[in-house]
Amino acid sequence: MLILSRKLDESIRIGDGIVVKIVAIQDGQVKLGIDAPRDVRILRSELYEETQKSNKQAASADRSAALEAARRFAQQPAPDVPAAVKPPARNP
Amino acid sequence: MKWTNRQFGELEYEPRHEIVFPDGLIGFERNTRFLLVNDDSAKPFLWLVSLEDSDLCFPLIDPQMVRPGYAVTGAGPNATVLNLVALRTPVEDSTVNLRSPVVIGKDPQVGRQLVLDSEQFSFRQPLFSAAAVKG
Numbered sequence: 001m002l003i004l005s006r007k008l009d010e011s012i013r014i015g016d017g018i019v020v021k022i023v024a025i026q027d028g029q030v031k032l033g034i035d036a037p038r039d040v041r042i043l044r045s046e047l048y049e050e051t052q053k054s055n056k057q058a059a060s061a062d063r064s065a066a067l068e069a070a071r072r073f074a075q076q077p078a079p080d081v082p083a084a085v086k087p088p089a090r091n092p
Numbered sequence: 093m094k095w096t097n098r099q100f101g102e103l104e105y106e107p108r109h110e111i112v113f114p115d116g117l118i119g120f121e122r123n124t125r126f127l128l129v130n131d132d133s134a135k136p137f138l139w140l141v142s143l144e145d146s147d148l149c150f151p152l153i154d155p156q157m158v159r160p161g162y163a164v165t166g167a168g169p170n171a172t173v174l175n176l177v178a179l180r181t182p183v184e185d186s187t188v189n190l191r192s193p194v195v196i197g198k199d200p201q202v203g204r205q206l207v208l209d210s211e212q213f214s215f216r217q218p219l220f221s222a223a224a225v226k227g
Binding site: 050070 | 099100114115117118119120131133134135136137139148149150151157176177178179180181183184186187189191192205207215216219220221
């Protein structure tokens with residue numbers, strides 16, 4: 001792993017168009033500002049890893065499990081819908 | 093066009109059915125082409141079936157079935173929002189990932205998996221409500 005030292009307000013460039021800047025350092029926390037093209041996915045690592053784990057679990061299912069869950073669903077009452085509001089009566 | 097998937101056998105589809113995920117799903121970045129399969133026998137579940145790996149498919153559900161009023165900011169009014177389901181044994185232990193929705197746009201059909209900032213959405217929301225499981 002490449003390791004670089006940076007001070008407050010200093011930044012690094014990654015490839016074409018990605019800039020990571022040290023915006024604040026306080027109480028053992030570093031705040032980063034990131035400029036990147038819109039199509040670059042930026043995620044906190046732990047959120048990426050949780051999603052990856054969850055996606056792998058989803059991919060391991062087979063159709064019979066879905067059929068069983070569907071049967072279970074049919075026994076469950078419909079979820080509560082948020083209270084519906086009626087529009088005001090139109091003036092003639 | 094035809095594609096064979098491990099769960100569903102031979103599927104027939106037209107080019108307009110294909111959904112491109114430019115970044116893939118998280119952890120599955122190499123798979124970018126999918127079909128959405130509506131399995132009538134297992135409603136309310138849908139499947140996202142890879143057009144590149146015959147073994148790969150993900151069960152999904154309309155989040156309104158689990159969390160009425162669920163909305164993803166920035167998804168766009170015409171986008172379809174679905175959430176991946178982890179089906180477990182026993183089935184009551186199954187969960188839905190409300191934190192990482194799949195958003196599919198129209199014209200062209202482009203899909204993305206987001207990860208929401210808000211901690212009010214769980215990575216493992218129980219699929220069935222506690223009351224229903226007890227009953």
